[in-house]
Amino acid sequence: MAMTTRQRARTSKTVQIVLFFVIIIALIAIVDWKKASYAFFSFDKLGPMFPDMILVGLKNTVFYTIISFAFGLVLGLLLALMKMASFAPYRWFATAFIEFFRGIPAILVLLAFGFGLPQAFGTQWPQPVNVMIALGLVSAAYIAETLRAGLQAVPKGQTEAARSLGMPAWRAMVTIVIPQAFKIVLPPMTNEIILLTKDTSLAFILGAAVAQYEMTKFGRDGISQLDAGITPLVVAGLFYLVITIPLSLVARKFESRAAKTKR
Amino acid sequence: MSNDTNALSVHAAGVEISGLRKSYGDNEVLKGIDLSVKPGEVVCLIGPSGSGKSTLLRCVNLLEKPNGGTILVGGFNATDPEVNLDQMRQKVGMVFQQFNLFPHLTVLENCTVAPIKVLKRKKVDAQKVAKGHLDRVGLGDFGERYPDQLSGGQQQRVAIARALSMEPTLMLFDEPTSALDPETVGEVLAIMKSLAQAGMTMLVVTHEMAFAKEVADRVIFMDGGVVVEEGKAAEVIGNPQQPRTQDFLRRVLDPTHVDI
Numbered sequence: 001m002a003m004t005t006r007q008r009a010r011t012s013k014t015v016q017i018v019l020f021f022v023i024i025i026a027l028i029a030i031v032d033w034k035k036a037s038y039a040f041f042s043f044d045k046l047g048p049m050f051p052d053m054i055l056v057g058l059k060n061t062v063f064y065t066i067i068s069f070a071f072g073l074v075l076g077l078l079l080a081l082m083k084m085a086s087f088a089p090y091r092w093f094a095t096a097f098i099e100f101f102r103g104i105p106a107i108l109v110l111l112a113f114g115f116g117l118p119q120a121f122g123t124q125w126p127q128p129v130n131v132m133i134a135l136g137l138v139s140a141a142y143i144a145e146t147l148r149a150g151l152q153a154v155p156k157g158q159t160e161a162a163r164s165l166g167m168p169a170w171r172a173m174v175t176i177v178i179p180q181a182f183k184i185v186l187p188p189m190t191n192e193i194i195l196l197t198k199d200t201s202l203a204f205i206l207g208a209a210v211a212q213y214e215m216t217k218f219g220r221d222g223i224s225q226l227d228a229g230i231t232p233l234v235v236a237g238l239f240y241l242v243i244t245i246p247l248s249l250v251a252r253k254f255e256s257r258a259a260k261t262k263r
Numbered sequence: 264m265s266n267d268t269n270a271l272s273v274h275a276a277g278v279e280i281s282g283l284r285k286s287y288g289d290n291e292v293l294k295g296i297d298l299s300v301k302p303g304e305v306v307c308l309i310g311p312s313g314s315g316k317s318t319l320l321r322c323v324n325l326l327e328k329p330n331g332g333t334i335l336v337g338g339f340n341a342t343d344p345e346v347n348l349d350q351m352r353q354k355v356g357m358v359f360q361q362f363n364l365f366p367h368l369t370v371l372e373n374c375t376v377a378p379i380k381v382l383k384r385k386k387v388d389a390q391k392v393a394k395g396h397l398d399r400v401g402l403g404d405f406g407e408r409y410p411d412q413l414s415g416g417q418q419q420r421v422a423i424a425r426a427l428s429m430e431p432t433l434m435l436f437d438e439p440t441s442a443l444d445p446e447t448v449g450e451v452l453a454i455m456k457s458l459a460q461a462g463m464t465m466l467v468v469t470h471e472m473a474f475a476k477e478v479a480d481r482v483i484f485m486d487g488g489v490v491v492e493e494g495k496a497a498e499v500i501g502n503p504q505q506p507r508t509q510d511f512l513r514r515v516l517d518p519t520h521v522d523i
Contacts, residue, residue: 093400161363164324165429166353175380179367 039229049232051223051263057215058239064132064200064214065243072135076143083148094144101141107202109134124219126210133205139196144191150185151177190251194244201240215239275302276337276354276465278323292318294488300433304522305465307475307496310485311511316468319485320437323466324355337432339509340492353381356426362418364410365484367473370421371406372395373427389428396424399403400454423454434458436467452478472515476500484508508515 003011046158082094084145101109115135117123123130154177162172208217222232278300285293292315300306305372308316319326323334325348334341337353357462365393374393378384384392397403410418426434432514436455440448451511452474459478469475475482475496482499484492484507492505503509 117430155363157359157361158365159358161357162377163349164326164355165425166349166381167377170348171380175376176365180365181366186419204404218355248346 040231040234042228042231043235045226045228046222046231046235048226049218049235052213053218053235056211057218057236057241058211060128060212061197061200061214062243064135064203065193065197067132068135068139068195068200071132072139072143072192072196075136075140077147079140079144080147082150083144084129098141100142101138102145106135106199107205108140109138109150110202110206121182126212127206127208127260128203131200131206135196135199135202138199139192142192143189146185146188147181150181150188153184154180172263186251186254189215190247194247197247198240211259273519274314274432275462277302277464278433279333279335280319280323280447283334284321284329285315286330287324292488293329296485296488296490298483298490298493300469302432302463302464303342303462304419304480305459305467305478306481306483307470307479308468308483308485309470309475309511314485315488316485316500317437318405320435320466323351323435326357338365349381350523352399353377353429354432356429356431357435358419358422358426358434358436358439360420360441362410362415362442364405364422366410368409369406370408370410370413373410373421374425377425378428379473381440392430393424393428396427397421397456399427400424401450406490409440414447415443418451419443419447419451420454423458425453427458432487433464436465436469438470440469440471470515472500484511486511495512 012056079094079097082090083098085091085094110131113130114127117130117133158176158180159172162176163169167175200214201212204217204220213221219233219236222228223230226232233243278298278511280296280298283296283298284291291446296315298306298319298386301429308319319384320326320338323336324340329342332342336351336356339346339354341348341351342410344478365368365376368376371390371393374396375384375389375441376387378389378392382389394406397406401425402417402424405413405417405421410421413421423439435496439455440451443451443475449470452471455465455474456478467475467479477496479496481493482496483490484499484503485506486507492499492503500512503521
């Protein structure tokens with residue numbers, strides 16, 4: 001018997017609702033909630049994690065993110081300009097750099113810098129410095145591509161108009177092209193900062209002094225030191241959201257303002 | 264619009280072009296152009312698309328780099344590798360087919376950004392000059408708006424005011440009405456006419472034959488990268504001598520005309 005479109009839509013909706021409740025009921029019946037809540041939600045036993053989780057962990061995560069991003073942004077802009085340069089060796093270098101650091105896992109770069117730099121050059125600085133250098137290099141590769149795309153998305157006529165008003169190339173870039181490119185790259189740059197925030201968690205594999213711990217390290221240690229299952233990791237995860245969700249909201253606000261004025 | 268056409272103080276400059284060549288790869292677009300525009304003169308470049316007229320115009324302020332020949336603009340040798348192009352371009356206003364207004368700046372800022380950043384004018388002085396030119400194009404009340412809030416015709420008028428705000432001695436127009444809705448073409452042409460009457464040197468690439476005939480001192484017909492015919496506007500358009508010019512004008516003036 002053939003069903004009309006509306007009948008089919010109604011049937012499909014009914015199936016979805018039934019399936020949803022079946023899954024919920026199955027979860028309630030199958031899962032051992034006592035064990036599960038011990039593993040994930042033993043919040044009452046986390047006292048010893050605080051206030052260091054926030055005063056040290058959160059602070060360091062934010063700090064590593066900001067420094068890595070600042071480094072990545074400067075280097076990324078340089079690479080983007082090199083990639084658009086008329087001098088071919090600049091373009092080759094930028095392309096090679098970008099492809100290399102985008103193509104290998106961040107954790108490899110981190111390990112290479114954490115263990116390789118001291119070995120090869122006898123550097124003595126604390127491990128978090130290596131972390132920030134490594135993450136800065138990796139994010140520079142992504143940022144470079146984002147910036148290049150943004151700069152090239154500004155129509156050529158904008159540069160021509162600026163140049164024909166007597167602006168030197170750098171002035172046309174700074175006053176006319178970059179402000180317009182900024183609006184284009186805002187969403188992907190937000191993405192980049194969020195990725196970077198999470199990537200700072202890789203720092204825990206290099207080891208560091210307690211004052212240099214970031215949030216994941218605190219979560220990791222919490223598992224072995226506290227009788228709370230993996231709840232310390234759940235808490236670390238929640239604190240990452242405390243950083244990343246406001247970032248998304250701010251970016252969305254910028255974006256909708258830009259969209260409203262169509263500028 | 265302001266009727267006071269004398270409000271524009273013009274130090275007109277001329278253009279001398281000789282032997283100008285330009286190629287893209289193997290495609291030679293300009294095959295040795297000789298052309299002169301006297302100070303205060305209005306010259307219209309007409310011709311079929313692909314004839315090289317826009318390229319020629321863009322060579323004058325070096326938006327396109329010529330492969331040969333010389334271009335003298337005012338006191339500048341544009342084709343001298345040592346010339347300060349930025350300084351030269353300050354004196355050469357350019358109006359584009361697609362307006363190319365800066366969308367992130369207000370109308371007034373569009374007209375003041377170059378005077379402030381390039382000529383190092385004080386902001387208030389630049390605004391005063393810019394407002395004068397916005398009045399001239401009939402958009403004195405639109406200073407705080409953004410380009411995307413204006414019609415095409417209004418945007419092109421702002422583009423003219425922006426160019427004038429640098430107080431150029433020569434104005435280049437690259438098909439300034441080709442991207443406009445038909446009902447807004449007139450307002451832009453009227454401003455160009457008033458500029459011509461105020462004594463501005465103008466080199467205009469256009470398909471508006473009525474405008475060329477009425478406003479231009481001279482008309483130059485180009486085809487295939489060479490100047491085919493040039494002379495007084497009324498003569499070239501009203502009584503063309505060359506077959507190619509006759510053919511072109513027949514098509515333009517009577518779009519339904521087809522040679523079968």
